[in-house]
Amino acid sequence: MINTVLFDLDGTIIDTNELIISSFLHVLEQLGPRALPREEIIPHMGGTLEQQMQAFTGKTDVAEYVTGYRAYNAIHHDAMVNPFPNVTEVCEELRKQGIRMGVVTTKIRPSTLKVLEMYDLKKYMEVIVTVTDVTHPKPHPEPVQKAVEELGADPAQTLMVGDSPVDIQSAKAAGVLAAGVAWSLKGEAKLREYGPDYILHDMNDILTIIQKEQ
Numbered sequence: 001m002i003n004t005v006l007f008d009l010d011g012t013i014i015d016t017n018e019l020i021i022s023s024f025l026h027v028l029e030q031l032g033p034r035a036l037p038r039e040e041i042i043p044h045m046g047g048t049l050e051q052q053m054q055a056f057t058g059k060t061d062v063a064e065y066v067t068g069y070r071a072y073n074a075i076h077h078d079a080m081v082n083p084f085p086n087v088t089e090v091c092e093e094l095r096k097q098g099i100r101m102g103v104v105t106t107k108i109r110p111s112t113l114k115v116l117e118m119y120d121l122k123k124y125m126e127v128i129v130t131v132t133d134v135t136h137p138k139p140h141p142e143p144v145q146k147a148v149e150e151l152g153a154d155p156a157q158t159l160m161v162g163d164s165p166v167d168i169q170s171a172k173a174a175g176v177l178a179a180g181v182a183w184s185l186k187g188e189a190k191l192r193e194y195g196p197d198y199i200l201h202d203m204n205d206i207l208t209i210i211q212k213e214q
Contacts, residue, residue, distance in 0.1 A: 002099070046164025094206070097210070105143075127150045159198075165193070
């Protein structure tokens, strides 16, 4: 039985993919060391911003890059993000069924709250764990564990939904069920390499899974 569902944010319930890629392309073009094709950016998406910048630049101190990324991202945010199809409807149905929900993300808290409030999704989320709230981000189990503990949930009855290998790794390390989303830019085949318990092809698949697990 699944009575708790945790969601990653970017690329899972909110389509921020093009915003993220364009933000990286912009700051790397401005600051170097070289412009990157999107194909080199996508595999790193899902980690923290600092981790991604370090991978792209080969530098340890990436504060200037992070500042530039966030400045560009803030300017273009509202015009370039949208919920994925059926997210609001599924969250509403889950709430009606008494399923508890939360968000576990590698975003910082201010931008997480902003986008959840933009699309009136915050009201569904009883817990929000961001990179700001943990010592060890995904793929470490701490973020998922923290959400489970704050909800007083049973890990065995909790499902973590994400678009990245780090979501699946964090979920499995925390002892919760893991679902990958087939709309991930990384592709369904890449997510399957990490052994998710489920693959969603539509948000409505969550309702089917919960029904089968009752």
